[in-house]
Amino acid sequence: MQNWIQRTIGLxxxxxxxxxxxxxxxxxxxxxxxxxxxxxxxxFAAGKTAAQALKTAMGAAEIKGVFYAECFEDKANxxxxxxxxxxxxxxxxxxxxxxxxxxxxxxxLTEDAVALLGIGGEGVSVTMALEETLGAAGLTIEKDKDKLxxxxxxxxxxxxxxxxxxxxxxLLILLGDAHSPKNxxxxxxxxxxxxxxxxxxxxxxxxxxxxxxxxxxxxxxxxAAVAMLVRSKSKVAQTGRKAKENDLVISTAxxxxxxxxxxxxxxxxxxxxxxxxxxxxKLKNIADELAAIQSAVGKTTTLFGxxxxxxxxxxxxxxxxxxxTVYGRGWHVMFSALAQP
Amino acid sequence: xxxxxxxxxxxTALMIRAADSGADQLIHVRAENFLVSPSTGPVTHIAxxxxxxxxxxxxxxxxxxxxxxxxxxxxEFELQPGEMxxxxxxxxxxxxxxANRYPVTVTVEGNGGKTxxxxxxxxxxxxxxxxVIDGDLADWNDAIPIAFTTGGRQTxxxxxxxxxxxxxxxxxxxxxxxCLEAAAGGSGMDAVLVAVGPAEASSPDGKPAxxxxxxxxxxxxxxxxxxxxxxxxxQADTAASIQAENCTEAKIAVKxxxxxxxxxxxxxxxxxxxxxxxxxxxxxxxxLVQDADGTGLRDLGDVMNLWPEHRRPHVWGNWPxxxxxxxxxxxxxxxxxxxxxxx
Numbered sequence: 184m185q186n187w188i189q190r191t192i193g194l195x196x197x198x199x200x201x202x203x204x205x206x207x208x209x210x211x212x213x214x215x216x217x218x219x220x221x222x223x224x225x226x227f228a229a230g231k232t233a234a235q236a237l238k239t240a241m242g243a244a245e246i247k248g249v250f251y252a253e254c255f256e257d258k259a260n261x262x263x264x265x266x267x268x269x270x271x272x273x274x275x276x277x278x279x280x281x282x283x284x285x286x287x288x289x290x291x292l293t294e295d296a297v298a299l300l301g302i303g304g305e306g307v308s309v310t311m312a313l314e315e316t317l318g319a320a321g322l323t324i325e326k327d328k329d330k331l332x333x334x335x336x337x338x339x340x341x342x343x344x345x346x347x348x349x350x351x352x353x354l355l356i357l358l359g360d361a362h363s364p365k366n367x368x369x370x371x372x373x374x375x376x377x378x379x380x381x382x383x384x385x386x387x388x389x390x391x392x393x394x395x396x397x398x399x400x401x402x403x404x405x406x407a408a409v410a411m412l413v414r415s416k417s418k419v420a421q422t423g424r425k426a427k428e429n430d431l432v433i434s435t436a437x438x439x440x441x442x443x444x445x446x447x448x449x450x451x452x453x454x455x456x457x458x459x460x461x462x463x464x465k466l467k468n469i470a471d472e473l474a475a476i477q478s479a480v481g482k483t484t485t486l487f488g489x490x491x492x493x494x495x496x497x498x499x500x501x502x503x504x505x506x507x508t509v510y511g512r513g514w515h516v517m518f519s520a521l522a523q524p
Numbered sequence: 525x526x527x528x529x530x531x532x533x534x535x536t537a538l539m540i541r542a543a544d545s546g547a548d549q550l551i552h553v554r555a556e557n558f559l560v561s562p563s564t565g566p567v568t569h570i571a572x573x574x575x576x577x578x579x580x581x582x583x584x585x586x587x588x589x590x591x592x593x594x595x596x597x598x599x600e601f602e603l604q605p606g607e608m609x610x611x612x613x614x615x616x617x618x619x620x621x622x623a624n625r626y627p628v629t630v631t632v633e634g635n636g637g638k639t640x641x642x643x644x645x646x647x648x649x650x651x652x653x654x655x656v657i658d659g660d661l662a663d664w665n666d667a668i669p670i671a672f673t674t675g676g677r678q679t680x681x682x683x684x685x686x687x688x689x690x691x692x693x694x695x696x697x698x699x700x701x702x703c704l705e706a707a708a709g710g711s712g713m714d715a716v717l718v719a720v721g722p723a724e725a726s727s728p729d730g731k732p733a734x735x736x737x738x739x740x741x742x743x744x745x746x747x748x749x750x751x752x753x754x755x756x757x758x759q760a761d762t763a764a765s766i767q768a769e770n771c772t773e774a775k776i777a778v779k780x781x782x783x784x785x786x787x788x789x790x791x792x793x794x795x796x797x798x799x800x801x802x803x804x805x806x807x808x809x810x811x812l813v814q815d816a817d818g819t820g821l822r823d824l825g826d827v828m829n830l831w832p833e834h835r836r837p838h839v840w841g842n843w844p845x846x847x848x849x850x851x852x853x854x855x856x857x858x859x860x861x862x863x864x865x866x867x
Contacts, residue, residue: 256686283803293802294687323867324563325563325619325620363564390867391652391803391865392652392653392867393654427566427567427614428567460802460804461564461804462804463802464802464803464861464862465804467724492864513564514565
């Protein structure tokens with residue numbers, strides 16, 4: 184099965200890449216977002232293959248930042264996949280980390296795989312920042328809520344301040360080693376600096392014991408968080424949908440994607456989906472959620488999704504009055520639909 | 525043995541009908557295990573079954589531990605004769621406890637009757653972790669223990685998963701440990717018998733695969749134990765011809781400290797290809813402990829409020845090392861879940 188997936192991905196990368204190259208040339212001055220993914224038991228090879236495919240897909244557009252989501256086991260493999268990516272794209276532009284799986288228009292990958300989201304073009308700039316120590320390791324909400332609130336709030340605050348002025352930003356992608364419900368505390372710290380009007384999406388690292396590593400500037404960090412600020416004039420619309428059972432996971436994925444596109448008011452160029460690993464675990468057929476999203480957005484729009492241990496976006500709960508405000512939650516798929524300025 | 529087990533099931537059914545009154549005469553109720561930690565906000569189910577010959581219409585309310593927020597407050601439901609339904613409740617806000625025992629009270633009203641059932645529910649979940657298999661359970665603190673007592677003796681079961689392994693640790697309180705050689709291969713030895721399988725079928729016969737492993741202390745092993753394995757073939761489940769094999773791919777350690785025997789086991793997932801661990805995914809599990817010169821057979825299913833049909837004879841393999849007794853054990857298809865790490 185894994186071999187079949189690898190072959191399929193390999194075959195799908197090429198036409199997507201050619202499409203991306205053509206589109207990038209036609210969109211000079213615009214914002215270009217493209218994806219690539221690869222599965223391989225050799226993590227360096229997976230990273231390198233995905234990076235090469237992304238570079239091709241981005242075409243003439245200068246790459247300003249790359250977000251990666253990998254699902255390899257153990258730190259050595261995680262280091263290798265990052266090295267593989269940077270062997271093609273260079274250091275300093277790549278940030279991301281461990282998740283439970285990822286999806287693009289090429290399919291869903293959940294094991295020994297990496298997915299890349301490239302952001303580039305003349306109409307965008309990307310600022311990345313790292314907070315090396317959250318101070319949340321080993322603490323639980325049940326026993327250490329006050330300590331966590333203090334530590335994550337302070338860390339989120341420091342992280343956001345490293346991004347500089349966010350007044351001209353269209354989107355902030357946040358990835359932290361603070362799984363739901365700790366992710367809300369990290370977000371509180373970030374929003375204390377950037378405010379609550381800036382669209383924020385992203386997720387929490389894979390929290391499996393010993394696997395919670397994020398990558399930044401060629402190095403791996405745990406108990407850390409990374410932020411990727413996208414400055415552009417792109418339109419952004421967000422939705423979030425929660426579900427805990429197979430049928431609802433599928434139906435809410437379609438509803439959420441449809442609603443994000445409706446709110447955007449135009450056809451999106453890119454749809455980001457930070458999704459919950461718990462939702463993935465409830466799927467009887469892992470590809471069903473992606474198919475539901477594709478039924479809303481089609482099969483040519485740039486699509487990047489990954490399964491996390493918590494998500495940032497508009498919460499889908501009855502007790503939240505303002506469903507456009509960003510929260511840190513679990514069991515959600517958080518959509519961000521983007522369109523050219 | 526078969527005659528005994530049939531008589532046992534018949535007697536159990538009679539006792540249930542005789543003990544019931546009001547609505548519980550009409551339906552059976554079981555709160556299923558939590559499959560991930562309550563603090564992560566899972567959906568859990570309460571199973572109801574109409575075991576009489578007329579239709580049932582009623583309401584089920586569930587009271588979860590104090591301070592929890594669970595929706596909906598109640599379910600209205602109808603059951604045809606013999607029908608079973610699983611009613612879903614979402615834990616919006618819950619807390620974990622280290623004892624892993626959660627009191628749940630279920631009230632059913634309908635057809636002019638009312639009954640209240642109290643049950644202690646466990647979180648039957650397997651976190652991600654890679655333990656060292658050495659008989660020392662110090663690295664099992666991130667597991668979710670399930671403890672049960674049989675004849676005054678405690679058994680504690682813990683499980684882990686990783687990309688390539690399913691791991692198990694069992695603490696058995698017993699007066700003495702009788703190893704394989706001392707029992708001369710007969711049913712006088714102490715042992716742990718485990719059944720593992722996916723929740724859903726992946727084969728054309730429509731039945732989930734099932735694997736059984738027998739862990740036993742052995743003086744012939746440098747690590748203190750050996751592991752035997754057999755894959756059940758559902759349609760030939762009772763066949764003695766399905767032989768157990770020495771599972772050399774598994775790592776096992778058996779240690780005895782004071783009155784406790786520690787079994788620690790890791791089984792390659794490659795031996796169970798239908799089992800695909802992933803955070804949030806459900807699977808089936810069962811565990812029996814043979815304390816040959818003490819309590820006899822101990823059954824993890826005893827703390828799961830299982831219905832009589834979960835105690836089918838001969839679902840387990842024909843392990844000659846096990847003294848099955850007259851009471852059929854739980855069939856080893858208890859709902860369990862894989863989860864991410866607990867922290």
